[in-house]
Amino acid sequence: MEQEIIRLFKASQGSESRDEVQIGIGDDGAILNVSQRETVWVTDTITEGVHFDLDDGTLQQVGRKALAVNLSDIAAMGARPVAALVTLVLPKSMTMGEIKKLAQGMCKMASAFDVAIVGGDTNRHDGPLVVGVAISGTVDVAKAWRLDGARAGDSLLVTGKLGGSILGRHLDFQPRTSLASYVASNYEVHAATDISDSLAVDLGHMVQCSGVSAVLLTDRVPISSDAEKLSMTSQRSALDHALFDGEDFELLLSMSADAASELVADQQARELSGGGIVVIGRVESGSKGAIVDQDGIAIAALGYEH
Numbered sequence: 351m352e353q354e355i356i357r358l359f360k361a362s363q364g365s366e367s368r369d370e371v372q373i374g375i376g377d378d379g380a381i382l383n384v385s386q387r388e389t390v391w392v393t394d395t396i397t398e399g400v401h402f403d404l405d406d407g408t409l410q411q412v413g414r415k416a417l418a419v420n421l422s423d424i425a426a427m428g429a430r431p432v433a434a435l436v437t438l439v440l441p442k443s444m445t446m447g448e449i450k451k452l453a454q455g456m457c458k459m460a461s462a463f464d465v466a467i468v469g470g471d472t473n474r475h476d477g478p479l480v481v482g483v484a485i486s487g488t489v490d491v492a493k494a495w496r497l498d499g500a501r502a503g504d505s506l507l508v509t510g511k512l513g514g515s516i517l518g519r520h521l522d523f524q525p526r527t528s529l530a531s532y533v534a535s536n537y538e539v540h541a542a543t544d545i546s547d548s549l550a551v552d553l554g555h556m557v558q559c560s561g562v563s564a565v566l567l568t569d570r571v572p573i574s575s576d577a578e579k580l581s582m583t584s585q586r587s588a589l590d591h592a593l594f595d596g597e598d599f600e601l602l603l604s605m606s607a608d609a610a611s612e613l614v615a616d617q618q619a620r621e622l623s624g625g626g627i628v629v630i631g632r633v634e635s636g637s638k639g640a641i642v643d644q645d646g647i648a649i650a651a652l653g654y655e656h
């Protein structure tokens with residue numbers, strides 16, 4: 351069956367391949383030539399019943415998401431994706447037709463984001479569907495977007511609109527790789543991360559790692575229409591959803607105030623950002639890891655826990 355699955359990935363990816371891929375899917379290992387630049391690796395696994403439910407999403411969407419969460423991490427490093435390894439742990443009951451749908455979702459996403467699926471592994475078990483992906487990318491290490499580089503005086507920026515991704519966006523979000531490539535080549539970014547757990551958690555993590563604190567201007571946080579919609583039934587405000595919901599997969603950047611103003615006004619960056627880039631706060635020294643709002647009230651690092 352594994353051979354059949356390999357053929358499936360081979361066929362769905364067509365004959366076009368990336369320059370870096372010397373030997374792709376089907377051999378005991380893949381061979382890439384990435385000697386010109388530093389290589390970055392990310393990996394993320396999604397599990398049925400934890401990160402998705404097949405009642406809410408299709409298998410194509412699950413395959414898409416497995417790639418997308420990893421591409422989001424590549425973007426958050428300021429890197430360009432190159433190649434992916436895929437590990438499938440399949441329920442024994444899953445048919446070849448179903449596996450094909452999963453593979454289609456992955457291959458479509460891979461080709462849209464110009465990443466080659468170069469290999470992987472498959473297992474069967476009496477349990478839920480588990481899809482693990484590892485993606486390599488290239489980056490200039492001196493310019494890579496680290497988590498620990500935020501400096502006092504920096505502006506904090508966020509892409510897109512936040513909150514309420516559970517209404518569907520968590521399955522079909524756009525990883526911000528194109529924006530990241532553009533910003534990485536044209537601006538100096540001191541620190542970055544993607545918002546996977548929540549704005550509060552991921553910002554908390556960034557300022558903690560950087561040994562600084564943050565003032566979050568809650569009236570500037572871009573709120574998605576999903577957050578507004580959820581707030582009508584959830585007994586929580588739309589802002590609360592934007593601050594504390596998980597799986598937005600937008601980028602959070604820390605850069606000098608001057609660079610931030612330039613980026614906010616950059617038309618090309620705005621077009622690549624899917625809904626804009628806005629300043630939502632600033633970095634301050636002291637109180638390592640703390641986040642307060644514009645009135646000095648502490649914001650707890652609450653978010654999505656798997």
Ligand SMILES: [Mg+2]
Nearest residue numbers: 423426544546
């Ligand atoms: Mg991340």
